[in-house]
Amino acid sequence: MKTVISSPLAPKAVGPYSQAVATADTVYVSGQLPIDAATGAMPEGIEAQTRQSLANLGHILAEAGYTFDDVAKTTVLLQSIGDFAAMNAVYAEFFTKDMPARMCYEVAKLPMGALVEIDAVAVK
Numbered sequence: 001m002k003t004v005i006s007s008p009l010a011p012k013a014v015g016p017y018s019q020a021v022a023t024a025d026t027v028y029v030s031g032q033l034p035i036d037a038a039t040g041a042m043p044e045g046i047e048a049q050t051r052q053s054l055a056n057l058g059h060i061l062a063e064a065g066y067t068f069d070d071v072a073k074t075t076v077l078l079q080s081i082g083d084f085a086a087m088n089a090v091y092a093e094f095f096t097k098d099m100p101a102r103m104c105y106e107v108a109k110l111p112m113g114a115l116v117e118i119d120a121v122a123v124k
Helices: 046-063 081-093
Strands: 001-006 021-022 027-030 073-080 102-106 116-123
Touching: 021 046, 021 116, 027 046, 046 081, 046 116, 073 081
Parallel strands: 073 102
Antiparallel strands: 001 021, 021 027, 027 116, 073 116
């Protein structure tokens, strides 16, 4: 059985998908754009956008009863791989021990002109 997870603290999906879906002991969080749910705005710069994407991811994890410590894998999409080091510096503020597995790609374009998008799989 699957359960759709939605947090009012994270932005609504910008397409036909759920913020997250949980099954028995796993939650799959959709890619989080750096949109502030309260204002609908996106901050400037890769550091602020990474922080906002991860904050959104954290709100959804919390709604499902998970934390960043439960994350087993993430995928990071970057508008420019040149932002890799700056993104990593912020990422390390959220993942501080027992780091999850991760993939990171440079992509041609992200929705709404974002510089970063991050998804996650968390396991209890």
